[in-house]
Amino acid sequence: xxxxxxxxxxxxxxxxxxxxxxxxxxxxxxxxxxxxxxxxxxxxxxxxxxxxxxxxxxxxxxxxxxxxxxxxxxxxxxxxxxxxxxxxxxxxxxxxxxxxxxxxxxxxxxxxxxxxxxxxxxxxxxxxxxxxxxxxxxxxxxxxxxxxxxxxxxxxxxxxxxxxxxxxxxxxxxxxxxxxxxxxxxxxxxxxxxxxxxxxxxxxxxxxxxxxxxxxxxxxxxxxxxxxxxxxxxxxxxxxxxxxxxxxxxxxxxxxxxxxxxxxxxxxxxxxxxxxxxxxxxxxxxxxxxxxxxxxxxxxxxxxxxxxxxxxxxxxxxxxxxxxxxxxxxxxxxxxxxxxxxxxxxxxxxxxxxx
Amino acid sequence: xxxxxxxxxxxxxxxxxxxxxxxxxxxxxxxxxxxxxxxxxxxxxxxxxxxxxxxxxxxxxxxxxxxxxxxxxxxxxxxxxxxxxxxxxxxxxxxxxxxxxxxxxxxxxxxxxxxxxxxxxxxxxxxxxxxxxxxxxxxxxxxxxxxxxxxxxxxxxxxxxxxxxxxxxxxxxxxxxxxxxxxxxxxxxxxxxxxxxxxxxxxxxxxxxxxxxxxxxxxxxxxxxxxxxxxxxxxxxxxxxxxxxxxxxxxxxxxxxxxx
Ligand SMILES: Nc1ncnc2c1ncn2[C@@H]1O[C@H](COP(=O)(O)OP(=O)(O)OP(=O)(O)O)[C@@H](O)[C@H]1O
Ligand SMILES: [Mg+2]
Numbered sequence: 001x002x003x004x005x006x007x008x009x010x011x012x013x014x015x016x017x018x019x020x021x022x023x024x025x026x027x028x029x030x031x032x033x034x035x036x037x038x039x040x041x042x043x044x045x046x047x048x049x050x051x052x053x054x055x056x057x058x059x060x061x062x063x064x065x066x067x068x069x070x071x072x073x074x075x076x077x078x079x080x081x082x083x084x085x086x087x088x089x090x091x092x093x094x095x096x097x098x099x100x101x102x103x104x105x106x107x108x109x110x111x112x113x114x115x116x117x118x119x120x121x122x123x124x125x126x127x128x129x130x131x132x133x134x135x136x137x138x139x140x141x142x143x144x145x146x147x148x149x150x151x152x153x154x155x156x157x158x159x160x161x162x163x164x165x166x167x168x169x170x171x172x173x174x175x176x177x178x179x180x181x182x183x184x185x186x187x188x189x190x191x192x193x194x195x196x197x198x199x200x201x202x203x204x205x206x207x208x209x210x211x212x213x214x215x216x217x218x219x220x221x222x223x224x225x226x227x228x229x230x231x232x233x234x235x236x237x238x239x240x241x242x243x244x245x246x247x248x249x250x251x252x253x254x255x256x257x258x259x260x261x262x263x264x265x266x267x268x269x270x271x272x273x274x275x276x277x278x279x280x281x282x283x284x285x286x287x288x289x290x291x292x293x294x295x296x297x298x299x300x301x302x303x304x305x306x307x308x309x310x311x312x313x314x315x316x317x318x319x320x321x322x323x324x325x326x327x328x329x330x331x332x333x334x335x336x337x338x339x340x341x342x343x344x345x346x347x348x349x350x351x352x353x354x355x
Numbered sequence: 356x357x358x359x360x361x362x363x364x365x366x367x368x369x370x371x372x373x374x375x376x377x378x379x380x381x382x383x384x385x386x387x388x389x390x391x392x393x394x395x396x397x398x399x400x401x402x403x404x405x406x407x408x409x410x411x412x413x414x415x416x417x418x419x420x421x422x423x424x425x426x427x428x429x430x431x432x433x434x435x436x437x438x439x440x441x442x443x444x445x446x447x448x449x450x451x452x453x454x455x456x457x458x459x460x461x462x463x464x465x466x467x468x469x470x471x472x473x474x475x476x477x478x479x480x481x482x483x484x485x486x487x488x489x490x491x492x493x494x495x496x497x498x499x500x501x502x503x504x505x506x507x508x509x510x511x512x513x514x515x516x517x518x519x520x521x522x523x524x525x526x527x528x529x530x531x532x533x534x535x536x537x538x539x540x541x542x543x544x545x546x547x548x549x550x551x552x553x554x555x556x557x558x559x560x561x562x563x564x565x566x567x568x569x570x571x572x573x574x575x576x577x578x579x580x581x582x583x584x585x586x587x588x589x590x591x592x593x594x595x596x597x598x599x600x601x602x603x604x605x606x607x608x609x610x611x612x613x614x615x
Contacts, residue, residue: 221479225461225465225468229457232455233451233454236453239436239451240454241440242465299456300456
């Protein structure tokens, strides 16, 4: 009896492929992602604020432009940080990097452009190009230092970038003597910082282009796969022959370069540096990335999630102002959203593990 | 899988008098082994004897303090995993072989990615279709069936993961295949399958080194047996006529014997 039962069970089981761990269909998978959930939340909030604002001004073109411009720098930092998180490393110094890059860029521009007494300036084109170069190079170099500390000196990325955050801000203060570098030539704003292409600000286009390239890299390239492999299991990646240290340095330099771009956007937007305005930028980038579904532990990156996560913070900020609520509440709302998103995820994951 | 059928003669992989220490720990004092093409060598030893360390030296993960390493009949200096990979050596590690967040396909090709043609190649775009086809073929050849090749490896069972790790190492080795406890996570049926697989791989001409605590099973498929005792090779004999008690006695009792 028992033998027969065993034989029968064996026969019915052995020829079947185990189909329990199969992916869901593309659409269901897309709908189930955190990025999609945050996107829907963004849309919902946008509608709510439009309805609540008088005459629906929240959805007016001017306001959308302002929202996009407000999110530009945050998005650049969030995308760079997401890539780093993918490899399981962290960067707390991105805001300091932005500031230092903007200071270097501004100093170069002011040194090269000759501003007349009535505000006219000459050599702005050359000066701006040199300024872009200086800001990007500063950002990249800053990232390179971070990456080397993490990869070669083997200092925990949190500690290493906490250190360079202080050093970077210190240098920025020393260079500027504590006051902002102001009086940048106005053509800089007209031709880049405040320029729009159709309804979209040019700097926002740059940030979106960077995000698009990052998304393609993560999804479809060797660079993306290896980055995720490193974050997923650093030992497994290096045993597979991947040069882990080089990847870490490259990723940190890349995120630094994005911070440099953001720094240049900052000065060409405001016509001056904003040394004291970026203290929370790095943490905001972490929030945006993690809200969107990027894992702090590494191995999983969602660039669309970083986009929608950044949008969430910006929409809340702008929306609360428009409906006359103090923007202090924005801080609470974003913080709450972060905890809710990650908490709900834990809940669903646990449910799946329990069967 | 490369052509190995022709190279039936000679040394696939060998190590002579390898030493390796970590700080105060002398993990390997005088370790030697040799696997000819087409041969299965069982590497036995107690916990902490230095077996995993030995395989990592052969894979280029650790550089030995001294000693000689031979791959494909030529003495080599392995300064990285990639060096060993280039020579056709690949390993199934005791743990941490795979990246859990990546799919089966991406794991199979980790470090050996197939790129698209022309301009897409320059930006490192993956040819996932080719990778998927080759993964399917490789798994089919080893009669490994998985529910899906696109799920993260994290979602597979321990045994299924082990099967993927084995398949990957088989796919990329063309001279020597090193296996550290390949059956540890497997049930009886899967263990038998891996043993069959080891014989198949050897019959195709590769040299295979298997570390295992499953003495009876591995002894029955091995051509040679090497026993490591506290970092030194103390036995290196053909498996013919060797019994499990013989091996166990050498593994644990070498010191007593040596002092008699
Ligand atoms: N990276 C390392 N740093 C320091 N000590 C190490 C390192 N790797 C191995 N050792 C030491 O070397 C010795 C041999 O370890 P190894 O992992 O090679 O043993 P093993 O024979 O594979 O054991 P097991 O059967 O338990 O897998 C142990 O004493 C271990 O503590
Ligand atoms: Mg071991």
